[in-house]
């Protein structure tokens with residue numbers, strides 16, 4: 213089989229690969245872009261996630277400031293705002309069920325409620341919109357019990373992640389090679405040669421968007437990302453209770469309701485930390501029971517709905533909880549992006565733009581925000 217030749221090979225057909233391919237072609241419609249995906253498009257975390265499009269990082273804003281400093285936390289918030297804005301302005305939301313309802317970040321304890329109340333103040337000072345609800349308000353608003361308060365963030369919402377990946381790739385015009393696991397890479401002449409299960413791919417530049425799987429191809433990247441399992445379930449349709457996605461207990465639970473009434477619930481990983489690591493794609497009875505207990509505790513109005521589906525996925529967690537961008541050691545024509553730490557959708561479209569800008573050596577105001585040097589400085 214003759215080699216497949218292209219200007220840029222994107223390795224990994226999840227949301228980050230699709231978003232990168234989209235922007236590469238927007239920058240230069242004549243560019244030949246190939247996306248190599250080991251399985252089928254969106255086979256990884258991007259095809260298994262809850263479709264929350266949230267602002268900020270995986271923690272509340274007050275905690276993000278504590279972890280990363282005020283200026284960086286503000287930039288991270290703005291970055292995710294830009295994702296939502298780009299999704300709204302450059303894509304056809306109907307193609308991927310975009311619902312810009314805003315979100316509720318609900319508190320599982322009085323301490324968390326206090327952090328959310330403080331987050332509302334800090335966000336207001338930084339020019340962002342967010343409204344604190346006390347316990348009575350939040351529980352009334354979503355027909356729930358037991359939440360101690362909540363932050364309503366009017367921007368963001370939900371979408372269908374698989375449809376979004378497919379939409380972006382269709383718009384990009386990139387060639388998607390499914391079943392093309394890349395097993396080796398080497399520099400050749402003024403480009404790169406990839407060995408894939410569908411033959412050799414020769415590319416001027418390579419962008420690795422492999423999520424948690426990056427260390428399987430680039431072992432040195434294990435310092436930047438580790439695999440963490442997430443489990444979810446979907447109920448049969450129930451009466452409408454939630455008008456917007458709910459992210460609670462510091463993000464350790466996330467719950468939304470589809471237009472057809474089905475509830476999607478994920479999380480409980482913190483209750484099973486030792487088991488929920490690695491690449492094993494499986495659900496466990498113990499964790500799934502905790503998800504069901506959460507429904508009974510917080511949404512008693514819905515009774516005990518039938519559980520129609522249970523599934524898992526592998527997320528890539530970074531040491532500081534933020535995504536990482538870098539150059540593969542020894543391969544100056546290969547860029548990688550990983551470590552979205554359970555929050556890739558909020559970073560998605562803007563992150564693809566950042567990666568495309570990096571390929572074209574264009575200026576990007578966020579170029580240093582996720583650079584590996586920042587991780588090195590923080591660890």
Ligand SMILES: Cc1cc2nc3c(=O)[nH]c(=O)nc-3n(C[C@H](O)[C@H](O)[C@H](O)COP(=O)(O)OP(=O)(O)OC[C@H]3O[C@@H](n4cnc5c(N)ncnc54)[C@H](O)[C@@H]3O)c2cc1C
Nearest residue numbers: 224226228250256257258261262264394423525555556557
């Ligand atoms: C259950 C679950 C719920 C989640 N909920 C949310 C949510 O609601 N909101 C949110 O923002 N985030 C959520 N996340 C996290 C989000 O899904 C990820 O941050 C995001 O999908 C990461 O995208 P990615 O493109 O970097 O990685 P992935 O989607 O994992 O894509 C990597 C791709 O690379 C492929 N691949 C692997 N090895 C190779 C190889 N050698 N050669 C070629 N291809 C290869 C894989 O098959 C995969 O398709 C959730 C994750 C899970 C698992």
